[in-house]
Amino acid sequence: MNHKTPRGMDRRHFMSHLAGASALTGTALALGQTLRANAKEMQKNQKAAILLWMGGGPSSIDLWDLKPGANTGGPFRPISTNGDMQICEHLPMMAQNMDKMSIVRSMSTREADHTRGRYYMHTGYVPNPNVKHPSYGSVIAHQLGTQRPELEIPAFVSVGGASEGPGFLGMAYSPFSVNSSGRVRNLDLDLPPERIASRMQALKLMENDFIDQRRGIAANEHAKVLGKTLSLMSSSQMEAFRVEKEPTEVKERYGENNFGRGCLMARRLVEAGVPFIEVNLGGWDNHQNIFNTLKDNKLPQLDRGMSALMEDLAQRGMLDTTAVMWMGEFGRTPNINGNTGRDHWARSWSVLAGGAGMKPGVAIGETNEDGTRVEGQSYSSEDLMATVCKSLGIDLETTFTSTSGRPMKIANSGKLIEGLI
């Protein structure tokens, strides 16, 4: 049998077969066609955020807040940048792009364990066994993605990592994880559309029957995810994942590695209207041999991928509407341990933020001379989240109702980071 795949055909044709299954596909189906004509225009002003997640806890004292001369300082030298700050000598390309980002050098948090730190930095809340809080991507997908009926692919994409989940917002706001090749498995249902349509109708009837038996919300969530999957399977927007189609010189500029590909994919996804993308670069849990690992491995990748992303966003006029964040679960100890490593440290560390109207090119806050504590005002995960949400035009008075009925303010009532917005 030689069937035309759904992807190979006109979407309107395909979707017309699925009208009966509309309960599964929701608004994407009902509104898709009329709005698509205006999509190009709308995307120009669409806000988005990119989180560069440095899993393991990056040593910000060696990257963004150097302490040359202090016994905690390590071997790296600071260099000047085109912004109003100095950074590590092993980030020369970022040094030419620091006019687009700012450093917050006064982060002070309490979670120095990976699992807790991941959760806290992604949600603005400390872990609580009775409530699962939504992560950045889910919050932003919920706030911005739902206003984009023309978006047929997930509003929260995580490249090269799993990110954190949607919590009480529900499975429909889960991260869609892809690896940096952008190859999405199992996209083709090798059947004619009318055949798919009849399967979907039967499936819908059985789904609803089970949902109506009142067995809890999970059954309903399953149906929602079916709808999202169907929408994605037939979407031309899936092209955004296909980084391999970029010209060779572009791919080289971003770096021929997973992080470089991820940054490039992030740009493509923002262009397609996806409001939140997380790009993962792991390997920062450097309890030993930290300086060689950073110099030879981590920093060259980071420098290339991130600087290319910043340049492209600026050049294409997207930086005004796209917030970019760089962070991990915590920083690393100013003290250098017996294995030439640094351990977990949450009390004084740095993150980066920029774009979407946040003030670029400055260093906000400072740590003391050996980096062991923040001098003056310090900031937390919820403060950063509030600031980024604000830059995206999300109302900080927005209150979610958790499944338990408890009201939860967006970004956990964080305060705006002064000087950044």
Place this chain on the structure above:
Amino acid sequence: MFCSATVKDLIPMIALFMGVLAACPAYAVEPALDKQVEADRGIAQQVTQIDKMIAEVWDAYQIKPSKPATDSEWARRVYLDVIGRIPTAEEASAFASDNSNTKKQKLIETLLYDDDYTEEFARNWTTVWTNLLIGRTGGNDNRSMINREGMQKFLRDSFARNKPYDQFAHQLISATGTTAPGDEDFNGATNFLIDKVNQDDASLATSETTKIFLGLQVQCTQCHNHPFNDWKQQKYWEMNAFFRQARAVGQGMQSGMGNVATLTDRDFAGESRSSSDEAEVYYELRNGLVAVAYPVFVDGTEIDRSGYVKQTNRRAELADLTVQSPYFAKSIVNRMWAHFLGYGFTSPYDDLGPHNVPTHPALLDYLGQEFQSNEHNLRQLISWIVLSNPYGLSSRQNKSNASDDPLLGEPPKFSHFYLRQMQAEQLYESLLAASEGAQRTGTYADQERIKNQWLQQFNTAFGTDEGGEATSFNGTIPQVLMMFNGDMIKAATSTAEGGLINAIVQSPMSTTQKIEMLYWKGLGRKPKTAELNLAKTLVKTNGGNFAEGLRDMWWVILNTNEFIFIH
């Protein structure tokens, strides 16, 4: 991946199935069991006690429990939770047609003790414990010293023989030897700690051993006295001191054996290296001062401070102390309860610290004591839980218990069964069971390797010192895409000769029976009239091509929430 069953193989099975149906005209009717009758039949007192103590909480909250689950719902649960897959059509219909009032006891006895099920029982619990002890990704990375097959060999052997749980834990905590099967010093139990003792002063060995076998979470107290945890930093380092003789030595990949490494205990001279007679560890307080710690168990029991292995084998001492601790029995009871009911008596179920008050403290204590005094017999514990009233309730909520839902942030009261998704491994085994009966290809190790490869598409390791990982088999889009279009589903729904659909089409059953067969296979129940009509319509829309119609119906069944959820 799918070994194909020929029509000839399937015909006796189908004949049996038809016979069962014929003998059971009223298989949807499920008589409620009378409590008194149950007691007379010799229901274990532990079951009665569970029922009583759970009901006390319902009364206290004025909740009315849901009705009992139907027999087919109950059987599907039991198969999934005990042996890791859904029942086959034959197993499901045989249970439905059994009219005796001891059928539940008979089923659980069969799954726990019948030789025909030993392999599947052991496979299921091997999967659960492999994921617990070394994670879904442990041993997949080249830098890892873990030999996944070695771990599984130890576990499979332990569960097949129903090794008492205290022995089992003792062996894992104190193991020495080589990780890889085939080596003369092979001891598969070493794989639990092999990757956890060398890095960061054995911090992972400390936190994982304490969490898994005692239900105590000390990892946050490594660096400071944690605000949400009553365990102090000192306790962490005292527990840590038990692991400081342990050493893992890797020999790398060896042909035919995979990763090979040796776990040993060596004399520990203390961190100051001044005297092995009092071998100490040091740690830094938050104020920068340095403190000293020697091996002291969480309950305050001190052991000899000597670092000489001959004088004091610290891990063996720790294993002794662990299996005698009341936390030991309570933590396994809580873990098993959560395995079957979806939630433990604490949340998370592996945190029994004093800050985390259980929902049913008396029941947890009681089951811990009973488990201990019944020789740490895991199968007995399983049968108590599975035969209890709360495990047997429907997942359909009623007006009074809809609020009893841990997803709503409420502590569980177990007044209805909580819907939960199958794990990836359960889905894999269920698809095999539904599509090709019990036939498989290759050795056990080959089968597990194929399964492991398939499972890896869902797993991501974080690569941190805590060994964190995530699965995308969690109800999100990648999972649905796999269920829509994945190779396994394509194979399961194939109409090719030798496949399930083909065998059913070729069989002498009536159209209705053929459709019913699919429902029994996938959902363990008979279709309702509307569903039967739906299936017939689906067949018609395919221009009357019956095989293609059945294929569509089978695909739909496998993709429903009813299939993927344990309910």
